[in-house]
Amino acid sequence: MQVKGIEKYRPLPLQNVDIRDRFWKPKIDINREHTIPFQYKQCLETGRVDALKLKKDGPVPHPFWDSDIAKWIEAGSYSLAKHYDSVLDKLIDDVIDLLDFAQQPDGYLNSYITLVCPERRWKDLRDSHELYCAGHLIEAGVAHFNGTKKKSLLDIVCKYADYIDTIFGPEPDKLKGYCGHEEIELALIKLYRVTDNDKYLKLSQYFIDERGKEPHYFDEEQKHIKGYFDDLFKTFPNLKEYNQSHKPVREQDKVVGHSVRAMYLYCAMADLALELDDLQLKTACEKLWQSLNGRNMYITGGIGSEEKYEGFTDDYDLPNETSYAETCAAIGLVFWNHRMLQLDCNGKYADLMERALYNGVLSGISLDGKKYFYHNPLASLGDVHRKEWFGVSCCPPNISRLLSSLGEYIYSKDHHTINVHLYIEGSGTFNLQNQNIVLHQKSSYPWDEKIDLTVELDQPMDFQLKLRIPGWCKDAKLTVNGEVFDILNHLVKDYVVIDRNWSNHDKISLILPMPVERMYSHPAVRQNVNHVSIQRGPIVYCIEGTDNVRNLHDVILPLNTELCAEYDDQLLGGIVKISGKAKLLNNESWNDTLYKSTAPDEETIELIAVPYFAWDNREQGPMRVWIPER
Amino acid sequence: MQVKGIEKYRPLPLQNVDIRDRFWKPKIDINREHTIPFQYKQCLETGRVDALKLKKDGPVPHPFWDSDIAKWIEAGSYSLAKHYDSVLDKLIDDVIDLLDFAQQPDGYLNSYITLVCPERRWKDLRDSHELYCAGHLIEAGVAHFNGTKKKSLLDIVCKYADYIDTIFGPEPDKLKGYCGHEEIELALIKLYRVTDNDKYLKLSQYFIDERGKEPHYFDEEQKHIKGYFDDLFKTFPNLKEYNQSHKPVREQDKVVGHSVRAMYLYCAMADLALELDDLQLKTACEKLWQSLNGRNMYITGGIGSEEKYEGFTDDYDLPNETSYAETCAAIGLVFWNHRMLQLDCNGKYADLMERALYNGVLSGISLDGKKYFYHNPLASLGDVHRKEWFGVSCCPPNISRLLSSLGEYIYSKDHHTINVHLYIEGSGTFNLQNQNIVLHQKSSYPWDEKIDLTVELDQPMDFQLKLRIPGWCKDAKLTVNGEVFDILNHLVKDYVVIDRNWSNHDKISLILPMPVERMYSHPAVRQNVNHVSIQRGPIVYCIEGTDNVRNLHDVILPLNTELCAEYDDQLLGGIVKISGKAKLLNNESWNDTLYKSTAPDEETIELIAVPYFAWDNREQGPMRVWIPER
Known part of the structure; x- marks a missing residue:
């Protein structure tokens, strides 16, 4: 049953999902x-x-x-x-x-x-x-x-x-x-x-x-009591925006204030939209989503650039060194987009969920699972490091609950449809029209482009299988039982819809080519003008001092440099690293003045980039996501 | 009388100096x-x-x-x-x-x-x-x-x-x-x-x-009294560095803390070095000067990048949007370098004095003399504007006292020498060996390269005239009474020394070519990597929204762009403006996402740059000194 404009897909329960891949399973085990x-x-x-x-x-x-x-x-x-x-x-x-x-x-x-x-x-x-x-x-x-x-x-x-x-x-x-x-x-x-x-x-x-109604509850409350955070809030310009009570939620269209609070609010709005067929709440969510995705999010899926109030600032204001990007906020973003997918099986929500999962969330925990980032800057001078625990320790258990429930984020379904949102080797067991269907995934995602899916069921039956074609992928290819399937003609909101009578052992092979991409920011993001970042598949890359040089900020990536990807099973637990020739400004040959009318000398170096999520897992040092380009 | 290593030159008293130029005189009149x-x-x-x-x-x-x-x-x-x-x-x-x-x-x-x-x-x-x-x-x-x-x-x-x-x-x-x-x-x-x-x-x-001796006076004091700023100082990491009492002044070699305090301290240290022939103090000043000039100063002569405590941060940390660069601190820098020149007639001190005067000091007051900047950022999004007065109003009267005493900064002398530090049309009257000598300057500095000097005196006499060859000038030319004077062979610490028997109406003509220069920062200044600023003569330029576009941060200056200088008597009270073709990233053609794998479209615009000191004198808008270069 669907109200116009609201699809209803329920995530596959955790018990029905197995994860057996080489990327997530070790993390879930840790x-x-x-x-x-x-x-x-x-x-x-x-x-x-x-x-x-x-x-x-x-x-x-x-x-x-x-x-x-x-x-x-x-x-x-x-x-x-x-x-x-x-x-x-x-x-x-x-x-x-x-x-x-x-x-x-x-x-x-x-x-x-x-x-x-x-x-x-x-x-x-x-x-x-x-x-x-x-x-x-x-x-x-x-x-x-x-x-x-x-x-x-x-x-x-x-x-x-x-x-x-x-x-x-x-x-x-x-x-x-x-x-x-x-x-x-x-x-x-x-x-x-x-x-x-x-x-x-x-x-x-x-x-x-x-929330946000006038007379304002917090105004009344504050007449009678000093708030726990009154002193802290003295410097915050708009306390009602801080907790998203500046106006009724249905009227909100810009993400504001404390970013974790915002995400949790939007989660509830999406859930209520679904449970109550409330199109107004869905529309508000869509506007807020556009504000987030289009104007207020780091390329890692990190959100909330201001440390002082752990929240959003002006549109397009995305400083890198001082990006707060709290781990919990990226997790909240996953929660919210997972819910949006239940209302509207649109690849843009899965893209965002995936972006945060593989980058801004995963950066929050060390490879050995023992240390955490509370905030996740996109550039570091070398003074930011993971810690075992925090006084206000919201992030560690938040990552933990997300990892241990990751199975819920891979698939969703209704009575006639199976949606595959994430490509993670393993299987999902669905009950459609009283028949059990097991969908097996085999892949080395996110490192490899090839995903093989197999359907296992007792009796042939009609249902539609929807496979997400990620937004980062430009030239996906699909075969069903070896026959080429025309993706473009079956694409609905970035999901390829395969609607057929399925038999046991039907095989789907999906190729999601993963060239190394130079990524550019919207020109309104002043911090990233003339800068480039590197992405391959869903993985955002960074450069670290330990692989390169201490003065990372002096690295310039020439426009014509070819960037090569190579899987290295010895590096950072096994990752695809990216390398290419770059220019390095020479610190040594400059004299003892600050300003000169001649450009600094340059030398050529071999630049190595590693996944952002894996940074700060070796010797301490600087890191950058955005690199000057020339 | 000179102690080894300490020259002693006294500035020419205010009464003996006339300023009659078109640049400073109107400002002094206002x-x-x-x-x-x-x-x-x-x-x-x-x-x-x-x-x-x-x-x-x-x-x-x-x-x-x-x-x-x-x-x-x-x-x-x-x-x-x-x-x-x-x-x-x-x-x-x-x-x-x-x-x-x-x-x-x-x-x-x-x-x-x-x-x-x-x-x-x-x-x-x-x-x-x-x-x-x-x-x-x-x-x-x-x-x-x-x-x-x-x-x-x-x-x-x-x-x-x-x-x-x-x-x-x-x-x-x-x-x-x-x-x-x-x-x-x-x-x-x-x-x-x-x-x-x-x-x-x-x-x-x-x-x-x-100052800075142990047991520390302020430690003792604080045992008995709560300081006026105790609450304010809670966030300051090192209170003793804040007021330069972290160690005895003779041991200090890095500029630290509140930048105005630092400058006033160094002024006294230089004065005492001179009065007491104290080489230790002079050496400390020289080390501090190198720390300032080589590692802790904006190209405008602005100093102190941190607003929270109005002071210095780490070496080479020179953020542009948030540069505090208090007007008083740049003034203090002028005071200090003026004193260093009395100890050591070295062009590097006059260069710095001039840099601050024409840029970071002068930006502190509007062209009409009625509004002030307390802090002088090197980039603005359009939300920084001059004010008529401030609650803590140290800057307005500080600029005022500097302007009304500017005459003192142009010349200095001892019994046998006249030093010309600044080129400002007017005259100075010197008494050397009981004879009055009037030195006339005629020029349109800082806009024009030509400076004519004439000596007026009753009887021919021997003395040395030392003319500063600015550090920014690569190819100065000089004639004395029409004859070419070999600068290079008479250059002492960036002053050309003309030691001769002077007669009435002797004429010196100095040419200081002022091509438009692209200026680069030391590669350790991470904020300016791949960026360029524009300077001509002593004047640092900026680009303003009002002459160009609102999205100034999207302007990129191509490496091969020719920059042309042209005097415009209608613009900002008469200035040399600089123009050339630049690239502008196109905001409009980008879609509603934040990140893409294709670079933004570009268009070509005619870029106009104006002197930094003159910014924010027209309609409010953004400003930048450092421009991405490609």
């Missing part, structure tokens, strides 16, 4: 074997776990701590869904017991407010992250139920959500507020989907529609 | 006719004048206010020296009366401390600007005496300085402190020179040598 246990250890050692015991002489919780616990449970639950591990299962159960203990008789559950300032319950919605933490707990509850079929945490979060529903809403005796950091909105929709209780859907809708 | 009266009005209207009445119900002074008054008196006094004006004379006398009133019986004179917080007298040397204000008052007193021969203010400041001398010094009962904002050190040397009382010289030397 995530399961190292990262998830390590993050528990960090939560334990920093007091985040014990804070749930609510002891006056125990750890003093920070407003965000519950959300870190929640994201860890969520990541762990996804992992359990695919790979049962009794130790992890037990650890999660133990933490759930603590959450049960920390839950108040009325359902309220927040270690910071309960222990540190119970009088502030629901008093500082703008800054306290109270509903944000609730949202993450709800996501954890849903993931735990989906991953383990246990209801222990789901019951807790339902009780909490039921309580929240008694506090907020349109009824005269309820608060008309919403959270300064969006998150609960998308979480309530997840809760609705798993419980089928439309109270949660309505509450989410209420939060979304109340 | 300064006298408009700026100085306007600044008095601002001082009056903002309460700065009335604050001196010390009324409890009057204006509440700011710690810097006295210095604004002082700089206004100083500027006015220089102006009176050259151009008597009874109204200004009376206004200054009236303000001096107020200063006399505000002076305490013990000699102390500071409106802020006296009225607002008398208990903090000498308690917060780091932040209160107490000795800084005293320094400016002393400079005013000296200028007033020199300009009017009246002793009214000189007596006041001598009384104040005498009192200060009883407070600070090596004796056991005295404070071992010094000011967080250097200024009094150079002022005391001026006072010494006019009074010949070497108590002032010794006090200056004491302040200079005490």
Whole structure:
């Protein structure tokens, strides 16, 4: 059933997807074997776990701590869904017991407010992250139920959500507020989907529609209380834009403010558009998407260039050295575009999801899975490095939950269609019209151009298989059972539609040629004028000091340099590296003045570029994505 | 008398210099006719004048206010020296009366401390600007005496300085402190020179040598008092570098911290080197100069790239859009290099003085003399504009005092030598060996290459005339009475030395060819790699939106473009403009994505560049000094 303008595709559940490739599987394994246990250890050692015991002489919780616990449970639950591990299962159960203990008789559950300032319950919605933490707990509850079929945490979060529903809403005796950091909105929709209780859907809708109304809730709130971040916010020019409450969400058409908040808001808007057939919300999402993709995004899929408020600045303002590009924001971008794909199977959303996944998200975690970037600059002088953990540690568990649920992002379906969004070796098991269909993928994506797909099913049947032709690919080729399939004549929104009667062992072979491309920025991005970056397939490249020279900023890429790609299994865990001749300005031959009327001497060097996501995994040094071109 | 390594040249006093050119004279006239009266009005209207009445119900002074008054008196006094004006004379006398009133019986004179917080007298040397204000008052007193021969203010400041001398010094009962904002050190040397009382010289030397000693005075001070700027300084990484007290001044070799403070410190160091034949101080100055000129200065002579603390950052870190380059700092650079020239008649100092004067200083004031820049970026998106006045208004009176004393910067002399540092039409009257010599300059500098000099004197006499050959000039030519003079064989530190028996009406003709030059930065300045700027003679050029396009950042200057210079008497009050063909990236033809694998379309435009100092004098818009080159 479709309303005009809204397609409805549901992602294939995690349990139905296997990932067996050489690119993602090792990362998912490291995530399961190292990262998830390590993050528990960090939560334990920093007091985040014990804070749930609510002891006056125990750890003093920070407003965000519950959300870190929640994201860890969520990541762990996804992992359990695919790979049962009794130790992890037990650890999660133990933490759930603590959450049960920390839950108040009325359902309220927040270690910071309960222990540190119970009088502030629901008093500082703008800054306290109270509903944000609730949202993450709800996501954890849903993931735990989906991953383990246990209801222990789901019951807790339902009780909490039921309580929240008694506090907020349109009824005269309820608060008309919403959270300064969006998150609960998308979480309530997840809760609705798993419980089928439309109270949660309505509450989410209420939060979304109340946002930005006048008189402004935060104005009223601030008359009575000093916000947790009042001092921090003194320098922020527009506090309402910061949390996207500057106008009703349906009227918003430029991405503004804190970029993670923005992404989580847009996720909920897309979900509500789908659940409520709300074309207005879909249209708002489309405008915001255009603002993001067309004017406010790094080539890595990183977003939010301003460190001070972790957010968006003016259109086309994309500084490289100071790009904040928080890992969580790129993850939020993946979440949102994944949802947009459910409303509208348009390759542009999958392109963006892929761009962020392979670049701005993946850069956030080291190759060994042990260190993280909170912000992901596009140029570094050599002073930016990954860390094991952060005081505000939203990013590590966020990457972790994305990696452990990556299977959900590959395919989607409705009753007659299978959509393939990402090319990752493995398989997906679909149930269409009561028949199971297994779609097998074989490929060395993103390094190699060839993807082989095989259909496995008991009885021949009609359905359409839609394969994404990535936006970066100019000359894709396709055969079905060895016969050339005319892509151009079957292309719908960048998906090639193969609508036929499928038989067991039908074979599809897709070629996505991956020449090395010089990428250019929109001329309005002043920081990148006369600069070029390198991309091959979905992978954005960078140059690092360790492969080249210390004075990386003195490298100039001549217009006529040929760039060659070569797989190197010894480099950075196995990557395609790119090389070619470049010019290097000579620092040494310049004298001791700053300015001269003769250009610097140049020498020719062999330039080596490596995938951006893999930078800062060797000796520390400078890095650049955009290179001057001449 | 010279100590090895220290030459001693004194600048020609203001009264002995006439400026009659078309470049500076109109600016000096505007300064006298408009700026100085306007600044008095601002001082009056903002309460700065009335604050001196010390009324409890009057204006509440700011710690810097006295210095604004002082700089206004100083500027006015220089102006009176050259151009008597009874109204200004009376206004200054009236303000001096107020200063006399505000002076305490013990000699102390500071409106802020006296009225607002008398208990903090000498308690917060780091932040209160107490000795800084005293320094400016002393400079005013000296200028007033020199300009009017009246002793009214000189007596006041001598009384104040005498009192200060009883407070600070090596004796056991005295404070071992010094000011967080250097200024009094150079002022005391001026006072010494006019009074010949070497108590002032010794006090200056004491302040200079005490600076940066351990145990650190400011550490001790901060144990007892919260500094005025404590909150502001929280984000500053090194508070001692900020005020150049991180080590003894003789050991300093990198310019650090607040750039105005640094310049004023170095001024005093140069003065003391001269007065005390202190080679150690001279050597320290030379190292600091190399750090400034070789690694920490914009091409405009602007210095201090970081807005947060108005100061220097890392070597070679010279961002353009965010360049702070405070006007006062460029002025301080002129002050310091003027002093270095007195120690060592080396063209490199005059080059730097000239660079700052014609570019980074002059940009600080609008062509009509009514509006100011506090900071002078080298690129603007169109949101930076001059203002009439500032809350902290150090820059306007600082430009004013420099303009009204510009005559002092053109010539210097000893008993046998006349040095010409700047080419400005007019004349200088020198007394050498008891004979008056008038040196006449005729030129249209900085627009024209030709400078004619004529010597006027009663009796033929031997002396050496040293004419600076600017560093930017590659092929200077000289004739003396029509005969070619071999410059190269008579060049000493970039001054051509003409040592001869001079007769009345001897004529020297100097040609300083001024081709349009493309200027390049040291390859270590990462912000300017693959960029070029335009310079002609001493003038640094910029491109402005109003002459060109709004998307100035999309202009690329091809390597083979010929740049032509042409005097335009209708443009910006009469300037040489530079034009040539450039490429413009086409914004319109790009679609609604941010990144593409094809380079932007280009069109050819006629590019017009104007002197940097004259920017933002027409309709508001973007500006750039450094242009991508290809």
